[in-house]
Amino acid sequence: MTRQDTTFRAAVEGATVAHRQFRTELDVETKDSKMDFVTQADTDTQQRVIEIIKDRYPEATIVGEEEDERKSLPDDGNAWVIDPIDGTTNFVRGVHLWTTTVAAVRDHETVAATTVAPALDDVYTVDSNGTMLNGEQTAVSMETDPEQFIVAPILRYGSERDEEFGNLLRGLIRQFGDLRRFGCAQVTLGMVASGAIDAAVSTQPEPNPWDTIAGVYLVEQAGGTVTDIDGTRWTPDAEGIVATNGTRHDEVVEHVAQTVR
Known part of the structure; x- marks a missing residue:
């Protein structure tokens, strides 16, 4: 086996x-x-x-x-x-x-x-x-128009980061087509991998490995791109996560990073 x-x-x-x-x-x-x-x-x-x-x-x-x-x-x-x-x-x-x-x-x-x-x-x-x-x-979406991107925020761990999380939501809704929040990181990353949505993002430092590792691999092996909020290849101890279909990844990274700077 x-x-x-x-x-x-x-x-x-x-x-x-x-x-x-x-x-x-x-x-x-x-x-x-x-x-x-x-x-x-x-x-x-x-x-x-x-x-x-x-x-x-x-x-x-x-x-x-x-x-x-x-x-x-x-x-x-x-x-x-x-x-x-x-x-x-x-x-x-x-x-x-x-x-x-x-x-x-x-x-x-x-x-x-x-x-x-x-x-x-x-x-x-x-x-x-x-x-x-x-x-x-399955594969990630081919969407290239930011105004038609569906982006999902993930990993809201604690109230001490609520202001930052609110800034993230506010920035994303202004820059992209629409938001979805599903309350389950692995489902959300699976949706990116299957092309149902175009990106999943978080500014949470050092996310729990069980919340992310499988889903990140789903996205990568489906043709997507996953980095931290600085655009560096994602690792389990990264700060934040930006998982996208890859077509406008740098643009998504830029907007996510702005919420914590």
């Missing part, structure tokens, strides 16, 4: 665990803020994903959002990055936009990933052969 096969099986089976609890009565707790939710579904899903990975790779290094797993990538070697439910607020409120996501990483480079959005009936897979959506090759 390849690493891609393992990410697929783990994400699909994990998503099945989460989906069984979707729109049921949930015991909801909060972590760092009143909007930072965690449920039993999160921990149950992560446990199932880890079981599947360790059945094939018993010594696997796990980076996971919940419980006591690592919260950052190791300096080198192989690792598995898990987000059991990305978009937990959506999950808690009964909104369909959430995913279970699993990525395989080698020396900080993603080599395979699967993102399952079970309530949407969508499965994204990606490896060195490209990005697939529901078994079909």
